[in-house]
Amino acid sequence: xxxxxxxxxTKRYGPVTAVHGASxxxxxxxxxxxxxxxxxxxxxxxxxxxxxxxxxxxxxxxxGRDITTAPAHTREFGMVFQSLxxxxxxxxxxxxxxxxxxxxxxxxxxxxRAEELLELVRLPGVADRPVSKLSxxxxxxxxxxxxxALSPKLFxxxxxxxxxxxxxxxxxxxxxxxxxxxxxxxxxxxxHDQREAMTMADLVVVMSQGRIHQAAPPMxxxxxxxxxxxxxxxxxxNLLEGEVTAPGTAIxxxxxxxxxxxxxxxxxxxSVRPEDVVVHPAGTDGPNRLTGTLSFMRDLxxxxxxxxxxxxxxxxxxxxxxxxxxxAPGGALSVEFPPAACVVLPPxxxxxx
Amino acid sequence: xxxxAPRGLAEHxxxxxxxxxxxxxxxxxxxLMIAVSVFRRVPGGFYEPDLVFAxxxxxxxxxFGGVMSFSLxxxxxxxxxxxGIAFPFTYRLVKLPRGAQIRWLVFLLSIxxxxxxxxxxxxxxxxxxxxxxxxLFVALGLMAEPQSLSPSFGALLxxxxxxxxxxxVLVLYxxxxxxxxxxxxxxxxxxxxxxxxxxxxVVPGLRNTIVATTIMVFVFALGSYxxxxxxxxxxxxxxxxxxxxxxxxxSNMPFAAAMxxxxxxxxxxxxxxxxxxxxxxxxx
Numbered sequence: 001x002x003x004x005x006x007x008x009x010t011k012r013y014g015p016v017t018a019v020h021g022a023s024x025x026x027x028x029x030x031x032x033x034x035x036x037x038x039x040x041x042x043x044x045x046x047x048x049x050x051x052x053x054x055x056x057x058x059x060x061x062x063x064g065r066d067i068t069t070a071p072a073h074t075r076e077f078g079m080v081f082q083s084l085x086x087x088x089x090x091x092x093x094x095x096x097x098x099x100x101x102x103x104x105x106x107x108x109x110x111x112x113r114a115e116e117l118l119e120l121v122r123l124p125g126v127a128d129r130p131v132s133k134l135s136x137x138x139x140x141x142x143x144x145x146x147x148x149a150l151s152p153k154l155f156x157x158x159x160x161x162x163x164x165x166x167x168x169x170x171x172x173x174x175x176x177x178x179x180x181x182x183x184x185x186x187x188x189x190x191x192h193d194q195r196e197a198m199t200m201a202d203l204v205v206v207m208s209q210g211r212i213h214q215a216a217p218p219m220x221x222x223x224x225x226x227x228x229x230x231x232x233x234x235x236x237x238n239l240l241e242g243e244v245t246a247p248g249t250a251i252x253x254x255x256x257x258x259x260x261x262x263x264x265x266x267x268x269x270x271s272v273r274p275e276d277v278v279v280h281p282a283g284t285d286g287p288n289r290l291t292g293t294l295s296f297m298r299d300l301x302x303x304x305x306x307x308x309x310x311x312x313x314x315x316x317x318x319x320x321x322x323x324x325x326x327x328a329p330g331g332a333l334s335v336e337f338p339p340a341a342c343v344v345l346p347p348x349x350x351x352x353x
Numbered sequence: 354x355x356x357x358a359p360r361g362l363a364e365h366x367x368x369x370x371x372x373x374x375x376x377x378x379x380x381x382x383x384x385l386m387i388a389v390s391v392f393r394r395v396p397g398g399f400y401e402p403d404l405v406f407a408x409x410x411x412x413x414x415x416x417f418g419g420v421m422s423f424s425l426x427x428x429x430x431x432x433x434x435x436x437g438i439a440f441p442f443t444y445r446l447v448k449l450p451r452g453a454q455i456r457w458l459v460f461l462l463s464i465x466x467x468x469x470x471x472x473x474x475x476x477x478x479x480x481x482x483x484x485x486x487x488x489l490f491v492a493l494g495l496m497a498e499p500q501s502l503s504p505s506f507g508a509l510l511x512x513x514x515x516x517x518x519x520x521x522v523l524v525l526y527x528x529x530x531x532x533x534x535x536x537x538x539x540x541x542x543x544x545x546x547x548x549x550x551x552x553x554x555v556v557p558g559l560r561n562t563i564v565a566t567t568i569m570v571f572v573f574a575l576g577s578y579x580x581x582x583x584x585x586x587x588x589x590x591x592x593x594x595x596x597x598x599x600x601x602x603x604s605n606m607p608f609a610a611a612m613x614x615x616x617x618x619x620x621x622x623x624x625x626x627x628x629x630x631x632x633x634x635x636x637x
Contacts, residue, residue: 052538072541073550085539089557099543102553146543156542 003028003186004049004154008058011044018044020210021058026203029184031177033197036207037233042190043158045207049188050156051075062153077154078147082162084139086131086146092118092138093127096146103150117145120179137168144176148183155180155187161196173200194234198222206230222273228345231271238277238315240270240337241347254311255290259339267347276341277317279306281325282332289336290315294329308333383617390610400607408611417595417612424575424592425619431513432571436563438514439521440529444555446522447530458526461519469516473583476512477503480584509585513577517570524569528562561630568627572620592616 004026011019019041026032034042047053049060051072060068067075086095094101096117097110105113111127118124121141131139140160147155160176161169177200180187191197197204198218205215206229214226225231228239242250244262252270262268282291292310299305304324306317315335327333359365393403411417446457479485480503490496502508536558540550556563578593590598592612600609 050542052541071546072538073544073546075542076544077542079539079542081535081539083533083535085533085535087536087540087554087558089560098540098553102544102549150544 003030003063005061006045006049006058007061009045009048009055009060010057011041011048011053012056017210019048022207022212023058024205024212024215026186026188028186030186030202031180031200032186032188032203032205033201034188034190034205034207035194035197035233036192038192040207041210042192042205042207044210046156046158046188046190049154050077050079075154076150076152077156078150078152079156080143080147080158080160082159084143084163086139086143088131090131091127092123092129092131092134092142095131095142096127096149098146099149113149114145117149118142120148121145122175136164137172140164140172144179148185151185153186155185157187157189159190159192161191162193169196176200198234204234206233208233224343225271225345228269228271231343231345236274236316238272238274239345240272240313242268242270244268252290253313254292257288257337257339257342259288259342259344261342261344263344269345269347270337271343271345272337272341274305274316274318275303276338277315278336278338279308279317279319279323279325280334280336281327282334284334286334286336288339289334292333292335294327294331294333297329306333308335310335383614386610387614389606390614392607392610394605394607399604408608409615411608411611412615420590420592420595423589427509427513427581427589427591428571428574428577430510431517431574431577432567434510434514435517435521435570435574436525436567439518439525439566440556440563441551443522443525443529444551447526447532448534458523461522464515465519465523469577469579470583472512472516473580476508476515477583480505480508480511503584504586504589506585506589509581509589512580512584513574516577516580517574520573521566521570524566525562528559532559565627565630568623568630572623572627575616575620 004024006022006024006026009019009022010017022041022045034045036042044053048055051067051070051074055068058068059066087098090098093111093114096114097105100110100113114127115124118127118141121144123138123141123145126134126138126142131142134142140163144157144160147157157176161172164172173196176189189197189200198221201218203215204218204221206213206221206226208229214221214230216224216226221230222234225234225237231237232239240252240257242252242257244250244265244267247264248258248260248262250257250259250262250268250270257270259270280286280289290310292308292315294306295309295314296307297304299321300318302321303318304321306319308315308317317335325333388402389400390408391404391406392400393405393407394400412421446454449457480501482499482501485499485502487496487499487502491499532555536554537547537550540554541547545553575591576593577591578597581589581591581594593616596609596612596616599605599612
């Protein structure tokens with residue numbers, strides 16, 4: 001059974017539609033990342049789930065209970081804000097105990113729970129410190145502890161790590177994931193950082209222009225992108241426009257590819273990841289090869305990046321340094337697109353932009 | 354922006370003119386006033402130089418004590434009421450779209466530009482028996498016959514709060530505009546109703562701003578001079594009225610000067626307190 005069901009959730013601000021009929025089923029205990037460029041509606045969607053925005057349409061159901069119109073303070077979800085929103089007039093411990101104070105818990109009870117939670121986020125002994133005396137990472141942990149104080153059914157985080165420096169962010173990603181696994185709490189994180197989403201999430205929800213493009217496990221989003229937007233947004237990819245002329249055969253700029261999963265006819269879009277493109281010396285023959293000219297090459301240490309001009313289009317390929325063909329920029333190359341690596345997408349015209 | 358202390362005469366030049374003006378028009382007259390306050394009054398005449406503290410001793414009389422405590426009490430009440438009304442108002446104001454905020458601020462500034470005389474007469478007309486608001490109540494069937502609501506303590510209080518309100522909003526505005534709007538939302542996700550969030554997060558979070566603003570409005574109201582005479586009865590006359598009375602009508606310059614010095618010192622001390630409260634929030 002799904003813990004949380006979004007059924008056609010929509011948010012309009014006057015003529016602007018921020019979220020466009022978002023539907024999603026989130027099972028219990030899942031770690032979900034709402035991923036997309038800024039302004040794609042991911043934060044609005046999270047805020048609707050939290051009860052901070054009223055949906056213009058659609059339903060929100062948790063454990064079979066419709067909470068579409070329930071006020072935020074009755075939902076009992078924990079939320080971490082991008083600005084963290086720690087209460088400046090309270091100490092770290094008082095911040096964490098705030099929801100307990102609101103519910104009338106005793107001072108001793110508040111204190112005990114605050115210390116438990118500080119222990120949980122590995123920040124013991126700072127309960128009496130004012131939040132202004134804490135470092136960025138410590139505030140982060142206090143905000144997380146506060147959101148978890150009531151053992152909420154749903155843990156919501158809005159770009160929680162964006163204010164931290166790269167190194168700390170990496171560490172917090174791992175810690176957040178471990179914490180979520182330990183507690184088994186259904187978690188929804190909003191992020192624009194695809195690396196963050198790919199490394200933490202069980203389910204990545206890719207959004208753009210207020211629409212959900214794909215909701216799938218990270219590797220599926222990467223290997224089987226639903227459309228050109230997802231393919232392009234997640235990692236780097238080569239997009240090839242083609243025309244199916246015969247069953248299993250597509251004409252692309254610079255040659256013909258034979259692929260098993262092609263539609264019977266019409267225009268198609270192919271996505272091939274740079275690491276799947278195989279670079280061969282010019283003149284060698286084989287299936288699914290196109291000929292191009294090397295325009296640029298750079299060493300990335302673990303791999304070599306090639307930029308190859310194939311019939312006026314730039315193809316990016318990554319290969320291991322030992323597989324590098326003996327060619328200098330300006331030289332000719334043969335580029336192979338293995339059938340298994342080519343993902344067939346709906347043609348560009350259907351790409352909602 | 355360059356943020357360093359100015360060096361040399363050239364860089365200090367821009368503040369020389371205001372500094373000079375402050376000395377000529379505040380420090381010198383105030384020093385003269387302090388001097389006069391220890392002079393001796395010559396009955397039937399004016400005053401002559403001396404060093405007596407008789408004028409300050411009169412502060413201990415019951416009459417002076419009564420006026421003093423009424424002035425302070427009135428100013429305190431006006432300050433508390435103004436902040437009490439203006440704080441929730443400003444809290445809503447900063448959440449409005451920018452255009453609406455600007456229209457409100459222009460409107461409030463135009464109230465602030467009204468002179469005390471206009472405000473006083475407007476209120477006394479509004480509260481009068483012949484043309485006042487009670488006629489409207491009678492027309493609506495809420496009252497049997499129109500009555501005069503002014504002069505009275507209530508009328509004075511209403512007039513002073515009306516005058517202080519736009520000032521209070523303008524003092525509160527920057528602090529409330531800077532307040533992280535997510536604080537209230539965070540409180541709501543943690544189980545507080547919007548009203549509860551306001552009282553447990555917004556108000557305590559801005560405690561020092563509220564204290565500082567209350568003191569500023571207190572000082573503002575302490576100097577009220579015209580409204581007590583226009584909207585209040587003689588027992589509602591404030592220290593400022595008493596000072597004028599002594600200086601102009603009783604020709605007792607030394608006593609008036611002593612009271613004025615006292616009033617300025619109380620005001621300065623309170624402004625100092627307000628700055629202190631404001632600064633503590635900045636560093637927090």
